[in-house]
Amino acid sequence: MRVKHLVLAGGFGGVLVAGLLAGLEARRLMGRMYDIHRRERAQVVAHVKTLYALHRLQDVTQPVTRFNPDMRARLLGEQREMEAAVTQLPREDAMHRTVMPALEQRRMALQVGEPAQLQASGDRIRNAVLAAELAHAKEVETGQVALSDEFDSVRRRASRYLTFAILAGVILAMVSVMSVARLEREEEEQQRQMEQLSRRVLEAQEQERRMLSRELHDSLAQALGVIAMDAGRLAKDLPETQGVLRALAEDIQKQVERVLSSIREIALMLRPSMLDDLGLGAAMEWLGREVSRRGRLEVDVECAGIAESLPDAVTTCVFRVAQEALSNAERHSGARTARVKLGWNRGELRLSIEDDGKGFFPRRVKGLGLLGMEERVRQLGGWFQVDSGKGHGTAIHAGLPL
Amino acid sequence: MRLRILLADDHVLIRKGLRALLEREGPFEVCGEASDGREAVRLAEELKPQVAVLDVGMPHLNGIEAARLICDLKQGTAVVMLSMHSDEAYVLRALRAGARGYLLKDSAEADLASAVAEVARGRSYFSPAVSRVLLEDYVRKVNKQGGEDRFELLSGREREVLQLVAEGNSTKEIAAVLGVSTHTVDTHRANVIEKLGLKGTAELILFAVRRGVIH
Numbered sequence: 001m002r003v004k005h006l007v008l009a010g011g012f013g014g015v016l017v018a019g020l021l022a023g024l025e026a027r028r029l030m031g032r033m034y035d036i037h038r039r040e041r042a043q044v045v046a047h048v049k050t051l052y053a054l055h056r057l058q059d060v061t062q063p064v065t066r067f068n069p070d071m072r073a074r075l076l077g078e079q080r081e082m083e084a085a086v087t088q089l090p091r092e093d094a095m096h097r098t099v100m101p102a103l104e105q106r107r108m109a110l111q112v113g114e115p116a117q118l119q120a121s122g123d124r125i126r127n128a129v130l131a132a133e134l135a136h137a138k139e140v141e142t143g144q145v146a147l148s149d150e151f152d153s154v155r156r157r158a159s160r161y162l163t164f165a166i167l168a169g170v171i172l173a174m175v176s177v178m179s180v181a182r183l184e185r186e187e188e189e190q191q192r193q194m195e196q197l198s199r200r201v202l203e204a205q206e207q208e209r210r211m212l213s214r215e216l217h218d219s220l221a222q223a224l225g226v227i228a229m230d231a232g233r234l235a236k237d238l239p240e241t242q243g244v245l246r247a248l249a250e251d252i253q254k255q256v257e258r259v260l261s262s263i264r265e266i267a268l269m270l271r272p273s274m275l276d277d278l279g280l281g282a283a284m285e286w287l288g289r290e291v292s293r294r295g296r297l298e299v300d301v302e303c304a305g306i307a308e309s310l311p312d313a314v315t316t317c318v319f320r321v322a323q324e325a326l327s328n329a330e331r332h333s334g335a336r337t338a339r340v341k342l343g344w345n346r347g348e349l350r351l352s353i354e355d356d357g358k359g360f361f362p363r364r365v366k367g368l369g370l371l372g373m374e375e376r377v378r379q380l381g382g383w384f385q386v387d388s389g390k391g392h393g394t395a396i397h398a399g400l401p402l
Numbered sequence: 403m404r405l406r407i408l409l410a411d412d413h414v415l416i417r418k419g420l421r422a423l424l425e426r427e428g429p430f431e432v433c434g435e436a437s438d439g440r441e442a443v444r445l446a447e448e449l450k451p452q453v454a455v456l457d458v459g460m461p462h463l464n465g466i467e468a469a470r471l472i473c474d475l476k477q478g479t480a481v482v483m484l485s486m487h488s489d490e491a492y493v494l495r496a497l498r499a500g501a502r503g504y505l506l507k508d509s510a511e512a513d514l515a516s517a518v519a520e521v522a523r524g525r526s527y528f529s530p531a532v533s534r535v536l537l538e539d540y541v542r543k544v545n546k547q548g549g550e551d552r553f554e555l556l557s558g559r560e561r562e563v564l565q566l567v568a569e570g571n572s573t574k575e576i577a578a579v580l581g582v583s584t585h586t587v588d589t590h591r592a593n594v595i596e597k598l599g600l601k602g603t604a605e606l607i608l609f610a611v612r613r614g615v616i617h
Contacts, residue, residue: 222413229419232511257508264486282491
């Protein structure tokens with residue numbers, strides 16, 4: 001489990017790092033392209049300006065036979081303009097490097113006033129300009145080639161990163177989805193097992209109670225019944241003169257009868273034999289009367305049209321839920337009256353127990369009793385609902401599909 | 403002439419106790435003992451006892467069903483039910499099945515002999531404890547529903563008929579007691595059932611016990 005977590009964390013980390021690297025490569029490349037582009041543009045602009053200034057070379061290349069002062073002044077002015085233009089180029093620029101010496105030569109020629117030298121320097125400038133243009137072109141070309149090589153390599157690297165990121169991402173996603181699905185399956189399985197377990201617990205409980213009840217009823221109650229009968233017989237058979245013994249025998253009989261009736265009550269609580277004897281409807285009415293007889297809660301039962309041949313699990317569930325709900329109402333709610341309704345509604349058996357007690361907050365207070373009721377109903381595929389609030393009584397509704 | 407009685411209870415000790423009780427208390431003869439409902443029906447058919455005392459909770463066939471089958475035999479066997487429940491659901495079932503007596507097991511010792519003697523004479527008999535519980539339930543119900551007691555709707559003559567019917571008298575006997583025709587008795591009886599909103603004689607007897615008309 002730990003190893004798997006490490007692998008997953010490492011995988012997701014790798015995907016993120018690969019994506020980050022690809023992005024950084026692309027960003028670097030774009031920065032480089034932008035720099036190169038800006039430099040090239042600045043260079044081209046400077047060259048165009050310089051070339052425009054050197055346009056005067058037309059004059060320069062014309063043969064000069066003699067100098068007059070005016071012409072000299074004009075040529076010097078042009079010379080200054082050209083020098084200024086070239087000086088503006090960066091010192092390492094090829095045009096600067098090659099044209100500048102030629103311009104200096106021409107200045108000397110101008111100062112000396114030697115037409116032949118002037119002519120030669122003009123040719124030299126022109127050649128230097130051409131050479132510088134060619135060199136520039138070559139420079140641009142090699143720059144482009146280098147850039148495109150770099151672009152290719154960056155693209156290859158970025159593609160590798162991206163491919164890795166996508167593959168790893170897909171694999172991780174698959175692994176994650178599979179493991180989530182497995183977890184869900186496991187959870188469902190666990191849920192099912194829990195339900196099965198609690199059903200078994202309830203079944204076992206019900207069976208145990210039935211057995212206990214039968215045992216109490218069959219052995220203990222019968223034996224006590226016989227004792228009571230014998231004590232009664234003894235009391236009657238004793239002669240009038242044995243008054244003390246007679247009273248004692250009667251006393252024994254009464255006490256045994258009291259024990260007997262509480263044993264019967266316990267047996268009934270454990271397993272309401274009226275379910276077996278009377279069927280669900282009559283047993284529910286019996287329950288209502290039984291609770292009413294205790295005097296704290298008056299119960300009204302409505303359960304017309306309930307067939308007697310319902311499955312045992314259903315009748316037990318309905319009876320136990322009603323019993324528990326009424327017992328809650330009687331003990332905790334302070335209710336004076338309660339209404340139990342049992343009937344058919346859209347193919348399901350509907351049970352409701354309503355009281356006029358003080359109510360409670362079902363979300364906050366959900367005792368074992370309520371949980372037990374809900375559990376019983378859910379196990380038979382039914383629904384269970386508690387509707388209560390401080391001060392407006394409690395209503396419990398349940399539906400069982402049949 | 404001793405009364406011939408069939409005892410049915412699934413516990414041999416209880417049967418032994420009941421037999422001893424009956425044979426000591428009166429001119430009774432326990433002619434048969436059954437340990438479940440089926441055996442009780444078979445023995446009743448075979449022995450034709452005057453009274454059958456049946457426990458409600460017996461295996462295979464419970465006492466109430468056995469009572470129904472025995473009464474269906476129409477051989478004059480009167481049935482007394484022994485039960486640990488005093489609830490009207492049980493009493494009504496027993497009455498519908500045709501039983502004339504209904505005893506709580508706890509008080510069988512005191513009442514069994516009188517119950518057997520009464521039902522053998524064609525009368526009804528209920529344990530005082532049963533009557534009390536039924537009466538209390540009835541009073542509580544009436545109080546809850548705003549005090550409407552249907553018994554008040556009956557005329558004097560109808561109340562007499564109610565009591566006589568509930569006690570187990572036949573129409574002819576009632577007519578003789580009241581000095582009227584059987585036709586008149588039947589009319590009164592139908593009126594009682596109608597006014598009380600009942601469904602037949604079993605409920606009529608139950609009502610009479612509940613209301614304290616008979617004990």
